Amino acid sequence: MSTDEKLECQCVSRRQVLIGSGVLAASTALMQFGGLLSSAQAKDGSSEKWPWPYVKLDPQKTAELAYQEWYRVFCGGAVISSVFSQLREKVGEPYKSFPVDSFICLEGGMVGWGTLCGSNAGANIASNVIIGPRIAGPECAHGHSIGSDIMQWYCDTPLPAFVPKEPKQPTKIIQTTSASPLCHISVGKWMAESGFALGSPERKDRCARVAASVAYQLVERLNAWKDGTYEPQSEWSPGKTHGIPGQPNCTECHGSDVPKPPMMTKKA
Numbered sequence: 001m002s003t004d005e006k007l008e009c010q011c012v013s014r015r016q017v018l019i020g021s022g023v024l025a026a027s028t029a030l031m032q033f034g035g036l037l038s039s040a041q042a043k044d045g046s047s048e049k050w051p052w053p054y055v056k057l058d059p060q061k062t063a064e065l066a067y068q069e070w071y072r073v074f075c076g077g078a079v080i081s082s083v084f085s086q087l088r089e090k091v092g093e094p095y096k097s098f099p100v101d102s103f104i105c106l107e108g109g110m111v112g113w114g115t116l117c118g119s120n121a122g123a124n125i126a127s128n129v130i131i132g133p134r135i136a137g138p139e140c141a142h143g144h145s146i147g148s149d150i151m152q153w154y155c156d157t158p159l160p161a162f163v164p165k166e167p168k169q170p171t172k173i174i175q176t177t178s179a180s181p182l183c184h185i186s187v188g189k190w191m192a193e194s195g196f197a198l199g200s201p202e203r204k205d206r207c208a209r210v211a212a213s214v215a216y217q218l219v220e221r222l223n224a225w226k227d228g229t230y231e232p233q234s235e236w237s238p239g240k241t242h243g244i245p246g247q248p249n250c251t252e253c254h255g256s257d258v259p260k261p262p263m264m265t266k267k268a
């Protein structure tokens with residue numbers, strides 16, 4: 001059999017599976033999705049509508065859920081799951097249709113590239129889904145602020161802050177302050193100080209606890225927003241002040257000679 005024929009065979013068999021058993025489930029899902037879209041139809045005709053219904057959650061319970069979920073979908077997925085799994089039960093749609101598990105991609109600072117810690121990414125996704133993106137109007141700006149506040153908190157706080165009720169690791173997990181929202185730096189500083197390697201159960205439990213710590217912070221802020229008492233803390237907008245997106249501690253990486261972005265030197 002040639003390679004082409006093999007490919008054709010696989011396609012046919014996949015189609016047959018769909019026709020045979022999956023088609024009913026698929027069309028039901030499609031109908032539900034259609035219903036979701038029309039119920040979320042905004043006035044301007046777009047299908048994006050905020051806020052998504054939020055009911056206040058218990059930060060402690062959320063953190064415990066995130067801790068457990070880390071071992072299934074890792075940091076970013078765990079933060080989103082800890083909040084959305086509860087809202088699926090308490091609110092239902094649209095949370096039931098939100099593809100939580102796909103955010104496993106946030107692991108290791110986005111598919112292992114060590115960029116933004118997935119916990120921070122997950123918190124930003126959740127706050128923007130619940131409150132709205134800042135471009136949706138001033139009433140949605142708090143989604144952005146909560147994300148930024150959490151990043152600031154993450155930079156400044158000895159992590160992990162949260163200790164689970166039943167830790168999966170008996171070893172004492174030390175805390176380190178990353179001064180950065182980046183996975184690479186956060187994990188790197190912790191590994192350097194603790195002496196545990198990336199693949200160690202201790203490092204894994206550390207990251208599970210970090211995700212839980214962030215989930216706790218997220219829900220505390222979402223609850224305050226729901227009560228109307230949330231005050232944004234971080235006003236970091238480096239694009240305006242520094243001419244380049246970045247984290248605040250420029251000298252940690254650049255030393256005393258922080259480069260100026262082209263626009264700031266050539267045209268300003």
Ligand code: HEC
Binds near residue numbers: 260
């Ligand atoms: C996490 C480490 C890190 C932090 C924090 C950081 N930078 Fe950078 N930055 C880099 C790296 C790495 C490069 C690319 C190599 C280089 O130029 O040093 C870079 C490049 C730049 C560049 C691009 C062009 C150039 O001349 O090198 C500018 C401008 C810059 N940084 C400004 C800043 C400013 C302003 C801050 C603080 C608001 C900052 N950086 C914070 C790591 C960092």
